Amino acid sequence: MKLIRWTFSGRGRIRAYVDMFPNSTVHLSKIRGFYFVRHIQWDDWDPIVENCDLKEIERLVNEELDTIDAYNKRRNASS
Template sequence: MKLTKWGYTRFNSIKAEFDHFPHSLVILRKIRNYYFINKIHWSHLDPVVETHHLEQMELLVNREMDLEENYLNRRLD
């Protein structure tokens, strides 16, 4: 999966689009020092989003924002 497009929204949020789900918009919110998926505006034109897809999306966005280390160490906090 690849992050195809992203941009900032209000309130420390990011909207993102991914190549596997081109018709669905993913909203991520900043929690502590990393971004976490808040909601998905899922389109019936895309496949069903599963848990492993969510984790991959979060990792890609945090990597793009240079927060990958914070995201990977989140369970230690």
């Protein structure tokens, strides 16, 4: 999976688009220094989004925005 593009949408939120779900918009919010998927505007033309896809999207966005360290600390704490 690859991040196609992302944009700020105000109030600490981001809209992201990935190659596996090109017609769907992923909305992410920032909390404690990293971004997490808030919801997805899913399109019928795209495949169904699974939990593993959500985690991969979060990882891609946090890598792109250089918040991956905070994200990894959060992931390790909940394991």
